[in-house]
Amino acid sequence: MATLIKGGSVVSATGRHPADVLIDGERIVALFAPGTGPQDVEIIDATGKYVIPGGVDAHTHMELPFGGTHASDTFDTGTRAAAFGGTTTIVDFAVQRTGEVVQDGLAAWHAKADGEAHVDYAFHMILGGVDDDALKAMDVLVADEGITSFKLFMAYPGVFYSDDGQILRAMQKARDNGAMIMMHAENGPAIDVLVQQAIARGETAPYYHGVTRPEALEAEATHRAIQLASVAADCPLYIVHLSASKALEAVAEARDAGRNVFAETCPQYLYLSLEDQLGAPGFEGAKWVCSTPLRSKHENHHRDLWKGLRSNDLAVVSTDHCPFCMKDQKELGVGDFSKIPNGIGGVEHRVDLLYQGVVDGKLSLERWVETIATTPARMFGLYPRKGVIAPGSDADIVLYDPAGRTRISAETHHMNMDHSAWEGWEIAGKVDTVISRGTVLVRDGEYHGRKGHGRYVKRGLSTYLH
Amino acid sequence: MATLIKGGSVVSATGRHPADVLIDGERIVALFAPGTGPQDVEIIDATGKYVIPGGVDAHTHMELPFGGTHASDTFDTGTRAAAFGGTTTIVDFAVQRTGEVVQDGLAAWHAKADGEAHVDYAFHMILGGVDDDALKAMDVLVADEGITSFKLFMAYPGVFYSDDGQILRAMQKARDNGAMIMMHAENGPAIDVLVQQAIARGETAPYYHGVTRPEALEAEATHRAIQLASVAADCPLYIVHLSASKALEAVAEARDAGRNVFAETCPQYLYLSLEDQLGAPGFEGAKWVCSTPLRSKHENHHRDLWKGLRSNDLAVVSTDHCPFCMKDQKELGVGDFSKIPNGIGGVEHRVDLLYQGVVDGKLSLERWVETIATTPARMFGLYPRKGVIAPGSDADIVLYDPAGRTRISAETHHMNMDHSAWEGWEIAGKVDTVISRGTVLVRDGEYHGRKGHGRYVKRGLSTYLH
Amino acid sequence: MATLIKGGSVVSATGRHPADVLIDGERIVALFAPGTGPQDVEIIDATGKYVIPGGVDAHTHMELPFGGTHASDTFDTGTRAAAFGGTTTIVDFAVQRTGEVVQDGLAAWHAKADGEAHVDYAFHMILGGVDDDALKAMDVLVADEGITSFKLFMAYPGVFYSDDGQILRAMQKARDNGAMIMMHAENGPAIDVLVQQAIARGETAPYYHGVTRPEALEAEATHRAIQLASVAADCPLYIVHLSASKALEAVAEARDAGRNVFAETCPQYLYLSLEDQLGAPGFEGAKWVCSTPLRSKHENHHRDLWKGLRSNDLAVVSTDHCPFCMKDQKELGVGDFSKIPNGIGGVEHRVDLLYQGVVDGKLSLERWVETIATTPARMFGLYPRKGVIAPGSDADIVLYDPAGRTRISAETHHMNMDHSAWEGWEIAGKVDTVISRGTVLVRDGEYHGRKGHGRYVKRGLSTYLH
Amino acid sequence: MATLIKGGSVVSATGRHPADVLIDGERIVALFAPGTGPQDVEIIDATGKYVIPGGVDAHTHMELPFGGTHASDTFDTGTRAAAFGGTTTIVDFAVQRTGEVVQDGLAAWHAKADGEAHVDYAFHMILGGVDDDALKAMDVLVADEGITSFKLFMAYPGVFYSDDGQILRAMQKARDNGAMIMMHAENGPAIDVLVQQAIARGETAPYYHGVTRPEALEAEATHRAIQLASVAADCPLYIVHLSASKALEAVAEARDAGRNVFAETCPQYLYLSLEDQLGAPGFEGAKWVCSTPLRSKHENHHRDLWKGLRSNDLAVVSTDHCPFCMKDQKELGVGDFSKIPNGIGGVEHRVDLLYQGVVDGKLSLERWVETIATTPARMFGLYPRKGVIAPGSDADIVLYDPAGRTRISAETHHMNMDHSAWEGWEIAGKVDTVISRGTVLVRDGEYHGRKGHGRYVKRGLSTYLH
Ligand SMILES: [Zn+2]
Ligand SMILES: [Zn+2]
Ligand SMILES: [Zn+2]
Ligand SMILES: [Zn+2]
Ligand SMILES: [Zn+2]
Ligand SMILES: [Zn+2]
Ligand SMILES: [Zn+2]
Ligand SMILES: [Zn+2]
Incomplete structure (x- = not known):
């Protein structure tokens, strides 16, 4: 079943605009003006969030x-x-x-x-x-x-x-x-x-x-x-x-x-x-x-x-x-x-x-x-598969909460380290939801991912050369 | 009735990807992965064309x-x-x-x-x-x-x-x-x-x-x-x-x-x-x-x-x-x-x-x-209304034909000038179709627009400042 | 009668060397290796001093x-x-x-x-x-x-x-x-x-x-x-x-x-x-x-x-x-x-x-x-008349005492000002003797000059252009 | 017997002025305003020549x-x-x-x-x-x-x-x-x-x-x-x-x-x-x-x-x-x-x-x-022994003739080379007389020097550092 990320503000490298993002399987299949997308889908509410690649x-x-x-x-x-x-x-x-x-x-x-x-x-x-x-x-x-x-x-x-x-x-x-x-x-x-x-x-x-x-x-x-x-x-x-x-x-x-x-x-x-x-x-x-x-x-x-x-x-x-x-x-x-x-x-x-x-x-x-x-x-030759919210791209999407706050500490981080270079830092903004190839990995602070979900990606040549 | 620009390659400031663009009234309402958009709409075939703002x-x-x-x-x-x-x-x-x-x-x-x-x-x-x-x-x-x-x-x-x-x-x-x-x-x-x-x-x-x-x-x-x-x-x-x-x-x-x-x-x-x-x-x-x-x-x-x-x-x-x-x-x-x-x-x-x-x-x-x-x-504060192909933006879209050629001459141009600064220049590429706020103005070299279609746009502040 | 500035170290823009400077009238007429100049002249002892233009x-x-x-x-x-x-x-x-x-x-x-x-x-x-x-x-x-x-x-x-x-x-x-x-x-x-x-x-x-x-x-x-x-x-x-x-x-x-x-x-x-x-x-x-x-x-x-x-x-x-x-x-x-x-x-x-x-x-x-x-x-087109110690140049010469000290104050300065921009500054070095066109104006802190000694000098073109 | 280079224009790094240069033995001993030097000396006529180190x-x-x-x-x-x-x-x-x-x-x-x-x-x-x-x-x-x-x-x-x-x-x-x-x-x-x-x-x-x-x-x-x-x-x-x-x-x-x-x-x-x-x-x-x-x-x-x-x-x-x-x-x-x-x-x-x-x-x-x-x-720490015409310096002096001309060729040069990098070049100016430590080496195109005249010079530290 498809999923619609709804109510958020999609931010790209050139601007931001309200839009709903439709995911089907591992890919983004459509972007809609707010409220114009399909109804018979699973909904992720992105109200108040930035929707970013x-x-x-x-x-x-x-x-x-x-x-x-x-x-x-x-x-x-x-x-x-x-x-x-x-x-x-x-x-x-x-x-x-x-x-x-x-x-x-x-x-x-x-x-x-x-x-x-x-x-x-x-x-x-x-x-x-x-x-x-x-x-x-x-x-x-x-x-x-x-x-x-x-x-x-x-x-x-x-x-x-x-x-x-x-x-x-x-x-x-x-x-x-x-x-x-x-x-x-x-x-x-x-x-x-x-x-x-x-x-x-x-x-x-x-x-x-x-x-x-x-x-x-x-x-x-x-x-x-x-x-x-x-x-x-x-x-x-x-x-x-x-x-x-x-x-x-x-x-x-x-x-x-x-x-x-x-x-x-x-x-x-x-x-x-x-x-x-x-x-x-x-x-x-x-x-x-x-x-x-x-x-x-x-x-x-x-x-x-x-x-x-x-x-x-x-x-x-x-x-x-x-x-x-x-x-x-x-x-x-x-x-x-x-x-x-x-x-x-x-x-x-x-x-x-x-x-x-x-x-x-x-x-x-x-x-x-x-x-x-x-x-x-x-x-590094990953675009447009990665790095952009566009139809056809991998559904790698983050909902970012500008109203949230993030506190960094070795006690709470997930890296295998006995200390943090940023111990005790508290900063504005918070990762809210993380989606990888259509699968929700992180939501409400809980982890839903698994080892092995991640795949090796062959890269093309850089498309950034001028 | 809505219109789907189908089969083209949408080019943005950061990349290009095949996508179909749905227009309803004066605005873009959705972007679809190729072939996944609605069927019961007017179709503009963009095969082989760049679809650009x-x-x-x-x-x-x-x-x-x-x-x-x-x-x-x-x-x-x-x-x-x-x-x-x-x-x-x-x-x-x-x-x-x-x-x-x-x-x-x-x-x-x-x-x-x-x-x-x-x-x-x-x-x-x-x-x-x-x-x-x-x-x-x-x-x-x-x-x-x-x-x-x-x-x-x-x-x-x-x-x-x-x-x-x-x-x-x-x-x-x-x-x-x-x-x-x-x-x-x-x-x-x-x-x-x-x-x-x-x-x-x-x-x-x-x-x-x-x-x-x-x-x-x-x-x-x-x-x-x-x-x-x-x-x-x-x-x-x-x-x-x-x-x-x-x-x-x-x-x-x-x-x-x-x-x-x-x-x-x-x-x-x-x-x-x-x-x-x-x-x-x-x-x-x-x-x-x-x-x-x-x-x-x-x-x-x-x-x-x-x-x-x-x-x-x-x-x-x-x-x-x-x-x-x-x-x-x-x-x-x-x-x-x-x-x-x-x-x-x-x-x-x-x-x-x-x-x-x-x-x-x-x-x-x-x-x-x-x-x-x-x-x-x-x-100049026109974005995202102008300058981007995104849901919610004005349907100002050009289909550009990379296989076409353009010849410039005072005999054929539409400006009110008795000469051209580029007289006789022939260059690769050609404007194929021009759409302004959902209305096709130019297609197959014919003009379908009219005086008065264009409206004054109030601009916001620049969003380009860093 | 000629005057020999004897025993000093002549400093130019490119270096320093011990030399005796012979003045006759308003001009420098000769430079001598130490001790090789004439004897039957008035002597100004410059031992330990810099002799500068x-x-x-x-x-x-x-x-x-x-x-x-x-x-x-x-x-x-x-x-x-x-x-x-x-x-x-x-x-x-x-x-x-x-x-x-x-x-x-x-x-x-x-x-x-x-x-x-x-x-x-x-x-x-x-x-x-x-x-x-x-x-x-x-x-x-x-x-x-x-x-x-x-x-x-x-x-x-x-x-x-x-x-x-x-x-x-x-x-x-x-x-x-x-x-x-x-x-x-x-x-x-x-x-x-x-x-x-x-x-x-x-x-x-x-x-x-x-x-x-x-x-x-x-x-x-x-x-x-x-x-x-x-x-x-x-x-x-x-x-x-x-x-x-x-x-x-x-x-x-x-x-x-x-x-x-x-x-x-x-x-x-x-x-x-x-x-x-x-x-x-x-x-x-x-x-x-x-x-x-x-x-x-x-x-x-x-x-x-x-x-x-x-x-x-x-x-x-x-x-x-x-x-x-x-x-x-x-x-x-x-x-x-x-x-x-x-x-x-x-x-x-x-x-x-x-x-x-x-x-x-x-x-x-x-x-x-x-x-x-x-x-x-x-x-400013005054060279070689001014700015250099050379035969033929005006005898504008300063004996400068590197061992002296200078204290600046409105109480002791000679400008017509009721204050000094440098009040109380004490610095190393001291003007010892000042000679203008062969005439000693200042010596041992005493003034021997006079109003009217100074003359208008017509300048040539700059010789500094490259 | 001393030698007076007479009638030339001494050129230094900062200017030029007519002056006569007295050499005694290997060194320059005095500079004189034109015509004021000693008479009972050998004279080298430098009229019309630049006198340079x-x-x-x-x-x-x-x-x-x-x-x-x-x-x-x-x-x-x-x-x-x-x-x-x-x-x-x-x-x-x-x-x-x-x-x-x-x-x-x-x-x-x-x-x-x-x-x-x-x-x-x-x-x-x-x-x-x-x-x-x-x-x-x-x-x-x-x-x-x-x-x-x-x-x-x-x-x-x-x-x-x-x-x-x-x-x-x-x-x-x-x-x-x-x-x-x-x-x-x-x-x-x-x-x-x-x-x-x-x-x-x-x-x-x-x-x-x-x-x-x-x-x-x-x-x-x-x-x-x-x-x-x-x-x-x-x-x-x-x-x-x-x-x-x-x-x-x-x-x-x-x-x-x-x-x-x-x-x-x-x-x-x-x-x-x-x-x-x-x-x-x-x-x-x-x-x-x-x-x-x-x-x-x-x-x-x-x-x-x-x-x-x-x-x-x-x-x-x-x-x-x-x-x-x-x-x-x-x-x-x-x-x-x-x-x-x-x-x-x-x-x-x-x-x-x-x-x-x-x-x-x-x-x-x-x-x-x-x-x-x-x-x-x-x-390179040779000054003021070399590089300047000043009392006390080595009498290393060149009389340079601005009216002369120099033609370069392997046939006439004195380097041990079977060709010249500048073959056939003819340029304005000519080395007229060359004096090294008081000895005339070159005059009127003839060589008066000898192997062994040149000595090793111990150098001091650079005096050019700022
Ligand atoms: Zn590294
Ligand atoms: Zn730059
Ligand atoms: Zn203008
Ligand atoms: Zn202008
Ligand atoms: Zn001023
Ligand atoms: Zn510079
Ligand atoms: Zn080398
Ligand atoms: Zn080298």
């Missing part, structure tokens, strides 16, 4: 191996948490480690996710070793596997690091097959010098994780990636987890020049700081050790990143969800910040944290929908 | 008095031509001349348009004399008259010119009442010196119209308007008919800084040049005398403006439709280019000329729809 | 009529104070008021100065009314009168203000005859609106003088002047009393583009602020009412201006010496800041205040000499 | 091993040629190869030069392997050896290449000991990919040497070096052989920000191009294979570099003299441009080629002197 989190790391441990969320726990937070699609990073066959890395990732996910998922591929075989594999993944984006690292020498020659070759390949290159843009070799010097000076607290990854080295790498992409005939480039004003300037300059350069930021860079979180007393700051790091509140990063979100120099907000518990995981770095696993868990809170920007007057309602759902779907 | 031309001058004559299109002829070209809403400029009461100017414009228009129309208000009364009138027009944008001139001293003090006061008022300030950004006092010097040197041909309005003086005024708007607490500012690379740079810089600064360009600045058109032999160039002027092809204006369209530093494409016949009108300036009435007629060709950008790979299909319809509607 | 203050206003009163220093008192401070040449502004014949204004200024000055002086010409006669006069002054720079005002409508057409015409003339255009770059019409609004709101204290002349309106006018100069075929342009970061950015951008654009700042903009001085309690702030105004200490103006001095985006430091006493003069503006005569007196302190920058590590010793003497001499 | 070429490579051969000029032949061209000091690059002890590399260079040079010489040190020992050696060289500048390479992986961590460490060391870091700024790893791909495609001609080293990769590396220097607490940085507009932009931006960033260009980048020289038919282009490469004439590099010279964003003009004969040397790369030894010989022509810029109106006479002599002397 389900969130698309384009950057997560379920079960990622890192620094001798694994990210603490599985596809089961992590996607269930995502569902609670109004995110109905994640794009996770499959990993090729140096020396590994790309397809083997992909197979391993499918094995982790298969039958485990609560919401739909897709994959980017991390290339840890760009060589002739990996370059060939890129073509195969684009053509056959629905993987159209590849992530490279300018940081982490000896682990994921690619040198500029490798980066250039991967970009040339992406230019040819239409894929997107995603870049972790920090100058790793220089950072490693600073880290070693800090440790040698006895500066071992989590705070020094931030100090040894200065803004200049993120801005530098961002600029370098943009220049390499221009040498690769303007290969499309997407800067992940941009955290700093000067990196944003490099992106804005490229975009003003008409380049196919895009960037994402994450909620942590919009709200948290080097001093207040990473510099928390004792080892507390370890909770917020992530790379790129939190930036100084004495500079203007928060202001500038919100501005970048408005002006579209930042196109997407993802979480870079990469959770580690304090116990046994973050604690590996007691006495040496360089041993703390890098990552913050947040897949559950992105939609709410960004809605707070709407409440604060920093973002329009339309832009909120665009940055959390429509643009990531377009950017 | 009717074009919104945010800058026209029907019957504008200028230089001792009037723009040659009336609301009757001009809006009929608009309809032929796929534009179903125009925003024309009502005029307050210096010394005139603002409301009287508005009344005169209503008198011109009332009962004459073939498509819906709204008004901006030109303020030719900012004083205490005019400032009070701004509040009245916003509150009661559906006029939420006001145009000022930094050019034309002694005619429309406002000095920087007047501009600042109008901006402060707009900041308070939520209106948009539109700016003709050229440094008139400096231009007038160059014009007088050129005439004195015997440089009287149309070509010198362009030479005496150099890029630097458009860039200067654009920059100045942006600075004055910042002094007025970031009053929203919209630069009209931007023509030059360096003016675009000023806009891009402001937008990178998060400012509420927007700009439009026009088809003539994207395709035509100082040398090839304005510099045509004899008096021929008079056809292309408009201000801002066509720019040199030896610089990179075309390239940069297309780039600005992609990057959204240029948000809108309007026509600045202001037609004058060669005979008796443009001819007033034989022997003295400064006496040539300024203006190019193009209201009929905007949708097609911009589609050519899609064919040429300079613009995505989605961005085409956004710049010709969605953004102007949002920018 | 006498200061050139390129911006003073002796006896300027302003707001119903006159600047309180005459050429007698003002140039005597200059001598005490190590400045041996001033360039004062002769004034043509609107409607006045330029040559008459010049004659009046000669009348003020003739026989009164203690140090050499030259004139710029203020054009208060650019018309055909004034343009012709520019040629005459350049050719015959030794006046090769003309100042225009973008501020003060109704007083000195020129509109953009007038500015353009004067720039074209300067381009032809080789003169320099000097610009007071503030948007006067917009400022006047803000001033009237502030007064109407009862914001009448001196502090509001600063608030109503915001940085954006200095940056705007600076940018506009630069653009107009480009339209005038890159007429050389010199921005006077630049005070703000964003105005400096406009200058830097022009200079990066290879333009003949120069700028000066003044000591007040390098050290004083809106809050600490202009915002002093009661009417005290009136002492620091000058235009451009002091800027906010919460922004980075001081830092940026010092940086501009280092990078040569600021080429010159002048004083804009324009003294008014509190009593009977500044007091005209009690209850209405707009009636406070604009100006700060400082001709006596420039050399010392800038040397403090050397002590603070903000400026090299060479750059100090360059900005206070060599560059202004080159910029 | 001897040229300082801060970038030469005598006998440099490169690609299996050696630069073809020895210290004997190369410095003799320098003397002919008015250059009286060179700063050559001693080389530490990877794995070599820094001091051994220095000793080897001393061995090459000792007793061979015709003019004075100093050394920079190339660090081919930054490690703990090399860092310690930097301190030793600064303290004891008169070597205060160290060159690193971002290009040539496996040869001179330093990674970003090594660069950062060397910069930190330089920051501490006051030395200057000189940078070959090209992204070597990316260039190597392009080179291999070109060769694989059969693009083996010299022209492809330029194509595979695109501007973007010089701009990128320049920007990166600047960012790394900022992380090293604003370590002073000097970019060598800057060739491209966008690299210049990066330098200008840093300088506008007040950074201690400097750059040099070379005559080849000011006059020659990718198409006209490197693209010469057959293997002819090999003559102009150097890195950074010649740039395209269809862009604006020449215009921009001349502009940078005027604005001081380019501070120095050196030659990067690194000559290879076509026969047996350049010919190594027939069929594979990557095997062509990189380098152009030009130590003999720099002074003349730059004077041509004065004749062409691109550079002032003063700026010519500054860029070829005064600034390099200041930049």
